[in-house]
Amino acid sequence: MMQYLPWLEAAGFEVTIAPFFDDGYLERLYCGRKPGFRAASYYLKRIRQLRRASPPDLIWLEKEVLPWLPAGMEQWLLPAGIPVVSDYDDAIFHRYDLHRSLVIRRVLGRKIDHVMARSALVLAGNPYLAARAVSAGTPRVEIVPTVVDISAYDAAHLHAEDGMARIGWIGTPSTWRQYMEPMMPMLSPLARESGAKLRAVGAGATLTPELEVMPWAENTESALIQGMDIGLMPLDDTPWSRGKCGYKIIQYMACGLPVVASPVGVNSDIVEDGVTGFLASTPAEWRQAIARLLRDPELRHRMGSAGRRRVEERYSLQVWGPRVADLLHSAVRP
Known part of the structure; x- marks a missing residue:
């Protein structure tokens, strides 16, 4: 998603990036070390980001706001009346609806469907993901493939x-x-x-x-x-x-x-x-x-x-950069 920044800025967007995890988390993850109690700090950081930031015109959301927490909590944190474009390049919903735990399946099995349904637009990386968004009741779904610069x-x-x-x-x-x-x-x-x-x-x-x-x-x-x-x-x-x-x-x-x-x-x-x-x-x-x-x-x-x-x-950024900028523009409410 970050490779689109120059294209969005050229199209008139002012972009603020708010990652959930930091580089240290990924380094520990790929070295096989668990984040432990540090994980709570990422949730607190995300909550502060949403509560302290001035309301934007649009939120481009990668997958979900708060992993492993119900969709209702996310909806409560998001600023009211701001359109959300949610973006999926993995079948993240299967992390929940196919989980081995019955409790996870019951509590979070439809979480991503709720996020999709409440989005003004879903950008799906392939037809499989797009079909899930349509079945969730998303008002608008567009397929945007993974691209490279x-x-x-x-x-x-x-x-x-x-x-x-x-x-x-x-x-x-x-x-x-x-x-x-x-x-x-x-x-x-x-x-x-x-x-x-x-x-x-x-x-x-x-x-x-x-x-x-x-x-x-x-x-x-x-x-x-x-x-x-x-x-x-x-x-x-x-x-x-x-x-x-x-x-x-x-x-x-x-x-x-x-x-x-x-x-x-x-x-x-x-x-x-x-x-x-x-x-x-x-x-x-x-x-x-x-x-x-x-x-x-x-x-x-x-x-x-x-x-x-x-x-x-x-599958190039040069082709899809302007298209994605246009899609995000179309989701901004006048």
Whole structure:
């Protein structure tokens, strides 16, 4: 959302950012340390933000105001009469309605539906999320895909000094455990047989002879992706995964990489099978697609170039910046 700031300011908005968490929280989270009693300070900060701030003309809300608290408390805190545009790029409602605790499901199962219904506009990252907003009774829903600033991603390939091709993945420790660890019994032997390496950025995984693990940083992520030869995005076919918006795929394609992805949710819309990469469902299909790309550098180049063009045309900030600014303008009450 923050990448839209220059576009919003150019469109006449004065923007104040009010994040719920800080960088320290994320650092502890990704290092496996729990926030403990510090979590309460984030709730107090949010309450002070809403109570002390001058009423704005519009609130652009990412997902929810107060995680794990009922929608009624959020509504009480929000300034009366101010339109809210709520934004969803994950199926966050499944955190509550599919929770293992019956109490959570009963108390919070419809929380996000209430937030959506009270919003003047919902921006949904894919049709799955949009359908939930419509069923919740939102008066207006628009699909806005996840996008990248193409000026921040270079499509020039960075060749590894050892000359080995890189099968790449970028994400977080939790998504590595959920989606990539089950793939390793297939990927590790394939890398050895093909004389390739696996590159995981931000995974928090354990190093092996076939796997190099690189720390994520905003100022290096483009170069780390450019050093890959193939980008992977496996998903399981679950409600949570159907709500994902394909950010990894768009990053890979912005850097001129061919991709191999599961045909789950919006992945099937982003990837043109056989043009910008391959969609693979079974371990055999995954192995065949990756092996084919490793054998054929020209195919990798052709698919990567097609993917870059697709991002420029459909998934770039340069295309969607003005559109989002117009959508937010339309939600401001005269």
